[in-house]
Every structure is written in structure tokens, then in C-alpha cells.
Amino acid sequence: MGLASASLFRTCGAYVILAGRSEARLETARQRLGDAQTLAFDITDSEQVTEALSRLPEESLDCLVVTAARVTHGPFAEQPVAEVREMFEARFWGAYGLVRAALPYMRAGGAIVLFSGVLSRRPGMNCAGLGAACAAVEALTRGLALELGPRLRVNCIAPGMVRTELHDRVPEERREAMFRSTGESLPVGRIGAPEEIARAVLLAATNGYMTGHVLDVDGGHTIRQYATRQ
Template identity: 35%
Template sequence: MSVVSQNLQAEPALAGKHVLVVGGTSGIGRAAAEKALAAGASVTVASRDPQRADGTFSAPVRTEHVDISDTASVEALFNRVGAFDHLVLSAGPGAMGSVRDLSSADARPFMDIKFWGYYDAVRAASGAIAQDGSITMVGGGASRKHAPGRPVMAAVNAALEAFGKANALDLAPIRVNVIAPGLVDTPAYSGMPEEMRQGMYAGYGNAVPAGRVGKAEDVASAALFLMTNTFVTGTVIDVDGGVHVS
């Protein structure tokens, strides 16, 4: 049999695997779910509004409700899901405003959702995930590429990166990694006026070596890589168009 024939007959990379994507009904999470489906996995997507998944994926998915800011809701999700192989966490808004603008009371909910919510999810997952599985957390490039008005985003995402590296040791052989995206065109910015949003995207594209704003699929491709490469753990992958060298 030729090498070409062997490749054509190879099983999809995630065949027989169960992937859980929290925040999987829109944006980066949805794109990660689609990549997992294309790679042969069975997929469960969880979000505050799971009905957004109805009939919109390329293949059937299981849908679950979860409020990532509520520990009991997170624990109940993992109890319902049971055993699985890979977890992708892609939930939580960004917090804009300087320390002068945001009181601790205003800033705390962002940490509650994106850090403590992920913490609860990783804790709950640790007893159910396959020992040869993986946990991928979507953070953000604001952790190390600083800009005005983003101290809370910087702090939350930096905390996630440290949390991921530490858990790669504590939870081994389960692999734990973090993706740090740059600016990505997702529904998270749909509330902005169109002209302002396009101007923001154009400005970013002009500033980075890649010459464009990111797409959800760019980040999802990194998530698929982290699910399938069994020699990668404890790392942070920048998917940002080169913003750190611009």
C-alpha cells in the first residue's frame, strides 16, 4: 500500500474521543467545537445559552447549560457529562477600563468568571477526564502585551497562564495548556458600532506582521493541535499575528 493510500485511510485525529467545550456556542469556543467535530470527536458544548447551538453545527453536538461564574453550576455540568477526553475553556468577557475607571467591585466579576470559573472547571474536570487527555484554556495576549485601559484583562490572563503551567505538573499525565489570542473577530465585539469595530480591526492589522485581525478558526486550530499533540503541556501558545514583536 502506498504512503498516500495509508494517509487516506488513517482515522481522524480525534476519532473515538469526547471533547467538552465550555463557551462552545459562539466565537472561539464554537470554532474549536467545529474543529473537534471535523477531527472525528463527539462533542459537548456548554454555555449559558445552549439553544444557540440548535441546528447550527456541521454535525450533531450534545448541548448543556452552565453558568461559569457559579461553582454549583460548573460542578453539576461535569456530573452530567461524566467521562470525557479533552476540555476546552473559552468563556468570559474582557474588562476594559483603567484602575481609575474600575473599582474593585466592578473589576471582580471578570476575575470571578474567567479565572475562578476556569478554576472550578479544571477542578471538576480533574476527576473525570481521561489520563491521556488535555485541558486547554483560552486566555488572552493582554497578559504580556500591555495597552492602556486593560489592567484587569492583563491580570486575569496572566493568572490563567500561571495556573495552566502549575496544573501541567499537578495533574500530569493530563496535559494542560493555555492559548493567548490577540485581537480576534468574534461576536464579542458585535455591540460596537460597525465603523468603530472595523477601524479597530484595521488598526490591529496594520500594526502586526500578519497584516490582519485574527479569526476564531485561527485560535481553534491551536486548540486542535493541543488536543492531538501528546508531547505539549505546560505551555502558552500565542495566536496573535505577531503582536508581541510589533
């Protein structure tokens, strides 16, 4: 979704900077986009974050979009607590630390777009920790919007299920079955595409009257029926 957003921003004439942990993956993404800068860092490593950002001129960023996150699932009583802590480390503390470090690099009038997920308000089995981490990011969004305004706006995108590399570790057959059954349970009848989320990111980045908002882009996940539609 980060790459799809960068691609849409490019189409709109923006200069984009791609970030992630892997130099090789960043280079592949950069080649797809054409003219773009890359910054390799791990969002959970504050020293790497500080060093990477120091390569940018101060007050040079109009928009910061944070999609990096770790996902873990498991039955509450069985999932190792350390695993859930690691997820909070990337998803919540990663976003928290990056926004803090990026403040001097943000231009007045700029926008920050964070990412959560529908699980924050519509829980799923084996996802209690993940839902809580998403809810923490949403609360952070509202707090930051209040505190950083009017200099900056802060919003959060809460996607439903979207076909991305995030799901690649699920074996293909199981993954496609999951996409199909989730899609069928949604009012729109299918799961989402990264490009559809990118349009919501662009809205949050450019609408100057929108801040402190959590935008569900989920095919109607939060209002779906419990049973699959007949």
C-alpha cells in the same frame, strides 16, 4: 473560538459537547455542528457546573477547552473594582472551578486547553485588570501542568485580536476601524479568524509532548511595532 474549535474537532471525528449559559445559543450552535451534546451552565456558578457535569459518565472526556470569559476595560483609577473582580470571577475562578470539577470526568491521557490573551505580556491602555487576569490563567496553566501530569496535559492559548462575537457590543463602524488599525499594526497585516485559533487548540489537544505551554496565536502582536507600519 470555542465553536470554531468544536467544529474543527468534529471534522477530525471527535464527539463534542458545547457549553455556555444560553440554551437557545447552544441549540443554534448544535444545529450548525450536527451531532453534538449541549450543557447549559454559568461557569461562575459552581452548583450549575457540578450539576451539568454530573450528566456525563466519569472518565469520558478526552479534552476540555475553556473559552468562556468576561472582558472589561477602563482607566485604572476610574474602573469600578467590582467590575474587575467580576471579570476575575469568570475568567480566572471560572476556569479554576471548572477544571477542578471536571477532573473525575477526564480520561487519563487527556488534555485541558485554557484561554488567556496577549495582554498578559503586552499591556494595552485601560487593560491592566484584564492583562492581570490573563496572566493568572497562564500561571494556573503551568501549575496545573506540573501537578496533573502525567495523567493530563494542560496548555493555554493566548490569542491576539480575533473577529468574534466578543466585539459585537462595540458599534460596527468603530469595531471595523479597530480591526483595521490593529490589523495594520501586526506583522501579518490583519487580525485573526476563529478558525486559525481552532487549529492551535487542536495542536494543544493532540500533541502528547506539549504541556505547561502558553501558545501565542496573535499575528505577531507581542513583537509588533508601537507605531503603525508606514
